Amino acid sequence: MDPGPSAQDDGAVWLGVRVLTVNVSETAPLLAIEDLHVTFSTRRGLVEAVRGVSFSVAAGETLGVVGESGSGKSVTAFAVTRLLDASGRVSQGRIRFAGEDITRASSKQLRRIHGAAISMIFQNPRGALNPIRTVGQQIADAIMAHEPISAGAGRARALELLKAVLIREPEKRLDAYPHELSGGMCQRVMIAMAIACAPKLLIADEPTTGLDVTTQKTVMDLLAKITAERGMAMILITHDLGLASRYCQRVCVMEQGQVVEEAQPLSLFSAPQHPYTKRLVAASPTATSTIADLAPEALLPSAVSHSPHPEEAAPAAVSKHGSAVPEPSGASFETKPVASPQDEGSGKKPAPGTPLLLEVQNLVKRYDRGVVAVNDVSFAIRAGESLGLVGESGSGKSTISRLVCRLIDASEGEILFDGQAIGTLPARDFHRSPLRKDIQIVFQDPTDSLNPRFNAFDCIAHPLRRLLNMKDGAALTARVSECAERAGLPSSLLERFPHQLSGGQKARVGIARAIACRPRLLILDEPTAALDVSVQAVILQLLDRLRREDDLALLFVSHDLNVVRMMCERTVVMQNGAIVEQGESLALFAAPQTDYARTLLEAVLHLGGPTVR
């Protein structure tokens, strides 16, 4: 075994680009992975993260590697670029690049051979850039690590590259530090560094995760353009089927360290063969899918009560587009026929006479130094209605959710709940308000929203103890179990601490806690942003069901337009703290009135949408 990732390698990681140089031979394919196994040694013994993966990439081709968290897709990429942690190693199989076996070549050997190259783009561009060096220096560093050129020439090349990645005002950006650039621009810089030495293969590991939809589109379009222009092959690793279907010529689906299916995107997503692919495709929202389409809801309660990992245990008998027959199970839920938003248009929607539950009037939130996070925002929610709040990062949507939840005070404007002005009581004292229990919130990051020192039971019991003054005893235990069960969390998991639960289970604890006091308004702040797509499908259905059962009004804050379209009757589009457009979701999504809403909608990637290249 060679020393593995050495200090030198770490430096390359810091740069965010790792360039391997190997002889070019003209024999295709460019990269061939044969029966790759990667093993990690952990506290609980050896764990095989990749179990026999084989695929190949031809020169100039874009291959998508799709899978959920833990599927081994990133580990595969790290094995190719030799960036595995010290605890991980390739235990079996071969990686050939341009005909040459690079599986066990030492980094020194790899460096000595010149010619073609592999480079990599990482998920968090800001984290991968060195914060104390200018962007231009870092690009020049990436070049000079492999070519003996002067600093002046390096700077000129860096400028050229910044122009190639279409950064506005490249001369100015050359001397900018990473913190002065937006996330999208940082990713462009990363791309510039990655293509600096004209690699033959670019590995992009979740290149747009964490970026706004419009930024995602421009970054991906840029990647597609550059790889096409320069004849580079690309491996696009993503959890987003829409992204893969749009930008890849071939897609591999990975599950638990294995490639379960490989095909062209069109056939893969229109006629998936493997049960896992089918489930994944079903769970991914499309331009027309409804909540009911995502996965057969009837399977969920029973699956939940029998499996400790409901979302991980793939129900084998999932058929496409929710056509499964509801399972008559012993679950304590009544399985109700799920109506699509279209049906609701006539049936479920609160009648015009329904009183307004929440009315927000001319809300303004100013921070110190004159930053206006929310600027003159007004909207209303009727009892039992679901309102979507969409916008990109910095649009003020999260601030609004905290204002409405009375966690922070507004600078101006009124919030009326059930006809009462609740803005008059300062947020500091709102915990004493009798309305506290009526307005509850589910947070974005399920891990971050649970107290690490409370087990699941205490997390759910806490609001009951505080707001309903319930004392420990049979009544409290029964209520907590009931809430957990309604949120699809088996009572056997109630003793566990957050770190012992999966992401989906933590999300369920957060939901159970929020519904424990039977609120009338539930604020959902990006409730599924941190979850895998199949878990998201399950959580969305759960929220939809709870809403029907409790006649709950929802304020659904999200950057994901597909999700909002499915969940909400009305949608508010925000930009820079102000409302750009609001209206019935169906109408708004079918025919947006403003340019901004149109741009947002066009940037949304759908399965089965047009393919680039």
Added chain:
Amino acid sequence: MTSSTLRHTVWILRGNPVTAIAAAGAFILCLLAIIGPWIVPFDPIASDVANALQPPSAKYWAGTDQLGRDVFSRLIVATRLDLAIAASAVSLSFVLGAVVGALCGYTGGRLDRYVGRFVDVLMAFPLFVLAMAMVAALGNRVENIVIATAIINLPFYIRFARAEVNVRRNAGWVEAARASGDSHVSVVLRFLLPNVLPAMAVQVSLNLGWAILNAAGLSFIGLGVSAPTPEWGIMVAEGARFISTGKWWLVAFPGLALMLTVLCFNLLGDGLRDILDPRMRT
């Protein structure tokens, strides 16, 4: 302590023998502090000039001092006083520092600025000299040693608690607690403080050793505990006069006791964090 906590503790100690040894040492020290006066072979205060300055022997395990008092008995009896001074000083600064620091970290603003400057001023003094000055000014009594030691320890706890709470104050679970009906004060006391406790436990354990040294140092220069009382610092001070004549045991044994005690608490620190942190329970 529930059975799961106990199991977890045993598991941590088994995987970490150094912690287990340190824990055993700390347990023995505490035991000696409690039952010491009843098990010692000789009266630690009664002088017996006929047997003065005897080297260690089967009768006098650690020899005798210039007044013929058994050094071993005095060492054992001194455990109580030294541990009591250190423990009360550390708990005083821990409780005060954690609460004040947590409030500063959570609220920020004016309170944070004022407390921050006060801490800066305190840290600007040589801490031992400050403690000396305080004991000299307040009076030469044991409780004043405790107060002085507590005050010079305070900055570390305030800064530590402030930093730990500050990074957590915008966590989702803090907002969730407020949505569940907790006031700001209750969020700090019932949510944030318990979460920074594991990290602070390390600080407490390290500090305990330091406080023992500090108390012994004050006694060594003649402040605080006064002459006939058995105390490690005084014993070293008194023995120092005889070291040039080769009576090494008068200094060596109290010094050794100090060293072992400080070492023991330092080693305990890391293990304590693992035991107190529920995330380590898998």
